[in-house]
Amino acid sequence: MALHENNRVFCKKTELFSDSFYGTITKIYEHAALVKVEPNQLTKKETDKIDSFGDLVVIRLSELQLVDEAGNPLKEPAEELEAAE
Secondary structure (H helix, E strand, O other): OOOOOOOOEEEEEOOOOOOOEEEEEEEOOOEEEEEOOOOOOOOOOHHHHHHHHEEEEEEEEEEEEOOOOOOOOOOOOOOOOOOOO
């Protein structure tokens, strides 16, 4: 997956969150991303779970969908691979 920092993403409900939400990637890890959840995206129950992290959550990359400002899904940008010598 070719997600990058500052990409806006959508996350469907997960084991931890019973509601879907939008957010912005702040850091990429090998198989996950640190996402800043947009205000008012989660119910009080979910907000309590992430309050101490300043609305930041770690989500598996496979659970994120790249979206535009209107929330419409975007095609994932192709990753350019360098040829081996």
